Ligand code: DX5
């Protein structure tokens with residue numbers, strides 16, 4: 620049976636309360652902590668580096684799912700692995716030697732992830748899917764939390780799912796950007812099994828636990844096609 624995972628995107632939380640925020644994610648049943656690294660070049664925003672990953676590592680036993688939105692990510696792979704990253708995901712747009720980069724990540728003992736912007740076709744990652752432990756489909760243009768979900772990315776998830784099935788890959792298929800109780804089921808139906816969420820968790824009016832519970836309920840809801848059958 621497919622396991623569906625929730626990965627709160629910590630960048631959307633209140634950093635003055637990091638310890639409580641991480642504890643709340645854990646107690647509400649989050650599976651991974653998603654860490655958005657931005658460099659002000661590849662994306663307009665600047666966020667955090669290995670130092671904060673090391674800090675999170677001391678605060679949680681959950682896997683740290685590190686999403687590198689930076690140019691020349693190869694330069695920092697060792698530093699993030701040493702800091703305690705469990706997964707390192709690179710953008711295909713930033714990696715001219717993507718085979719080498721994914722192999723390098725695996726050699727550091729991390730799961731190797733590859734991702735693509737909404738404007739990049741799935742064909743850009745097809746040649747390296749066999750080297751990926753995780754494929755991340757961006758459902759917003761990366762840079763900020765709280766942006767509107769791009770519905771045209773649902774079809775991309777379906778395409779990636781088909782390609783993964785074709786090569787019998789059990790890689791995680793993760794989605795990131797604008798994921799909330801309303802959008803999650805569409806991505807799940809298309810074949811995603813890991814859901815990153817910033818705003819939906821950290822800006823939920825009833826708190827972090829309620830945000831995560833709402834996503835879990837959305838995962839467990841029947842697909843719309845089955846609802847019609849009943
Ligand atoms: C976007 C980041 C996301 C973001 C998600 O650049 O990669 O992880 O924080 O936030 P929401 O869920 O609010 O779109």
Ligand code: ZN
Pocket residue numbers: 628653654655686795815
């Ligand atoms: Zn992210």
